[in-house]
Amino acid sequence: MKRHTKNKLLVALSASVLLPFSTPILAEETAAPDMSKWVCKLCAISGGWFGEWELGLILVDQPTPRFADYRGLDDEGFYLKADGNARYLDEKGYYFDFYSRNLGLDSRMLDMRGGKQGSFELRAGYSEIPRYLGYGTVTPYLGVGTDTLVLPEDWSISGGNAFMAPTSLESKRKTLDAGATIKLGRSWRILAEYERQTRDGTRTFGGGVFPFNAAMFPGPLDYTTNLFDVGLEYAGKRGQARLEFSGSEFDNGFSSVTWDSPYARGFGDEVSRSALAPDNKYSRVSLAAAFRFSQRFKVSGKAYMGKAKQNVAFLPYSINPRYEDRELPRQSLDGKVETSMYNISGRAYLRLADRLDLTAQYKKDERDNKTPIDIYSPILLEVSSSDPRSNRPYSYDRQKGAIELRYRPTYNIRLNAGAKRTKLERTYQEVRKNTEDAYWGELQLTPWAWLDARLKYEDLTRDSSEHEQEGNYDRAEHPLMRKYNMADRDRKRFALQFDLSPAERLGVSLSYYKTDDDYKNSEIGLTEGNETNFNLDINYAFGKHSTVYGFYSRERIKSQLAGAPKPAATPWNSSTDDKIETWGLGIAGRIDDKTTYGVDYVKSVANGNILTETGDGEPPFPTLYSNLQRLQLSLNHKFNDRWGFGLNFLKEEYDSSNWQVDGFGPLDINGVLTMGDVSPEYDAWAMSVFATLNF
Amino acid sequence: MKIRLTTLPTLVLIMAFLAALPAYLAAEEYSSKGADTCLMCHKAAKWGVMPIFKTKHGSQVDQDAPFSNMQCEACHGPSNEHAKAKKKSEVHPKITFSEDSEVPVTQQNEVCLGCHESHNMGWFGSRHESADVGCASCHAVHEERDPMFDPLTQQETCFQCHQSNRAATFKPYGHPLRFGSMACSSCHNVHDGNSDFLLVEDNVNDTCYSCHAEKRGPYLWEHAPVTESCSLCHEPHGSNHPAMLTKRPPLLCQQCHSASDHPGEAYTSEDIGGRTNSRFLLARGCMNCHSQVHGSNHPSGSSQMR
Structure with a gap:
């Protein structure tokens, strides 16, 4: 009996101690309520079609290539405005979802998906991205858009300007995609995706011609990439996994481009030929998984193995008939080329105590280039035989280990700290191994409900293994050159962020970031880098449904570098200073239940200053400058639940200057035939008037 | 009456149990009519919840959708x-989703992750999880179209x-985010901490190759x-x-190349006009000749000129 009483006491003790702490767990496991009265009669599940369409006209005034770029508004006049979405649902769970934008423009995109919810989904989409890059571009070449560009028969450099004809640099990327997801039971899914990207048109292309000259022209683009991805996914309460097989196949419709040399001297340098991006194939199998051992301990990881292949037949060493007998070591990369990548990453998330979390991560990323190495005997610029040399298939092995502690002593304070080591080992480069150690600490405070503050500091030190001169084939690099991606570097990062709500309807966000890089052992090359970034956002809600907002961003990117033409020469120095300031101001809201409006103005001014000095008192370069101003107005009014109208207005002004191109005609740069680009400048607007249909 | 040694602790424990019980029972009680209880008030447009019935979450057919079970x-x-409180603003539902919620973000997110496993x-352990980003900080499940699924509204979030x-989207040269032709999610998978910088692929180059396969x-x-990182x-x-x-x-x-002759020469502002060196400085600079900077497959392309 006495023993029995003791047992009861223990049960009572256990129950009373455990119950308050176990409430959340019990809550999850609470028996389902009596749902017999949960009829959901107020739920607006009606099924059928619903959506919104905007149909109307867009009027464009004084467009320029830069204004048209990405938008597709390249001609003055009227365009069709057609945007809309529609969704269908039925009581059996079948659905169809359609989303579209800019259907009347060259920047159109649409997405469709449908299926039975909880069972399967089929998807299809299409999009276009137009590019207009030429600004005042001209060329004397005939055959633009093909892989053979020829100069007029009586071409001469001295009279070349007479042959210049306007040419555009336009291309269009089209993407077609389709996919499916099939659910197999509660936890399994099969996923399949296919995407076909094409890119046609022209882009700036060029190349050197003998001896130190160059020619630029509109080179042809005809890219096709097919991508696919199939996967099997398991998603359970405690464990998830996804096995995927994906691939990419790139096909270039042009394997080379041939062009007449404008500077030909008549000894075999009349025609030049370049290889264009070769076809390639890539395939990969990956496995990602996560498992929750408990609420306090979770592990996730991913591993993949991929292969990239490229086996396009080589062009001969030169198009110059004098070298047509020169034998290649192989006719192509011979199909044995493999670039394999292995990536193993994992992270463990461990809750050490109620307020203390630990995350540990390891990642290995390897590029193992198995391209065969051979000796080649290049003919430079079609006429100059150079010393034999071997190709260098670069490989690397990157490993990263990181640990992060997060401690939250109170609800209002968070202290985070971490350490990371990154190791990068390379082949065939001056520095075989870099090790970077990083340590950081972060304080997050919420002293009052209206203030969130974050302060973070990070210190990184990168060390390199012994520097070994790899040479630059023809000419060795300066012995003191330290390439910036491998050089010893001390980096310090600082971040400060405030989110304030000083009044009920007022929000202020302020952030400041600073990064200082010191390439401490670099005498030639990049020696210093510095970036600062300041951002301010303010928004204020007024009336019932209106908000006024503004932002200001200021970014400054500075660097110092040194160079020297030869070891004995006095080094020269160069400093760069990019400053970008962006302002924005807007108001958006609702006048009444039927009318909404918006005004949005943005101004972005970018300046780039460069000073390169040899000690002779050279002045700085003229400032690189651009000034974008964009004003957008919108007004929407609903006549009734179904019909309405809208008005959008876009005005954009752009002004820029670039000393690399401004003031130079296509033949004005000594030894370089350009396309005569000038810095873009425009003042264009577009206005659309449209009807809206809601259904 | 003899008081045993065990009596006092027992009483204390019973009191503790009784003290905990009301809170436990009250917190765990579901409403009597499910969504109909909630929508009595929340069907009004100002709450913005009714569009959920035009979304997948509102389905009563899909067994995994909230409205097919606990609504x-x-x-x-x-x-x-x-539901029963007189001052409803003082007594919240057990889970509320916002940055101002008293419910810890981890607990908010567990609700979403319970279905989106x-x-x-x-x-x-990912960057966003570490920063206490809630699912509801970005996603708006009551809206007819979650802003995260539209490129333009996604970037605003x-x-x-x-x-x-x-600000970077307005710089003179950039990806077409501000035109809506790309979204942040074209490159970033914000849910996956296994990749560098929360990218959609496992490293920078693989992410770039998904659109620029020619490289x-x-x-x-x-x-x-180029092989190491496009960035x-x-x-x-x-x-x-x-x-x-x-x-x-x-x-x-010249941050990497300083070989004798033209790679290591200083090109100053005095080279802008007409001198021989202008060919190395103006137009596209080095790329006037070395146009194949991403690599060359031409047997004579060792200097990236062919």
């Missing part, structure tokens, strides 16, 4: 106390925290930094220099 309380938890794969990236090679004559030369969020380069050639190239 509003599938996500918000037992809410009878809130596949997101567990890379979420824990991202820019609320990543302010500098909004993948492998080329016969590779340019070493060594390009700033993908926007730049002051053509092709989103971090600097303008020739200085970009």
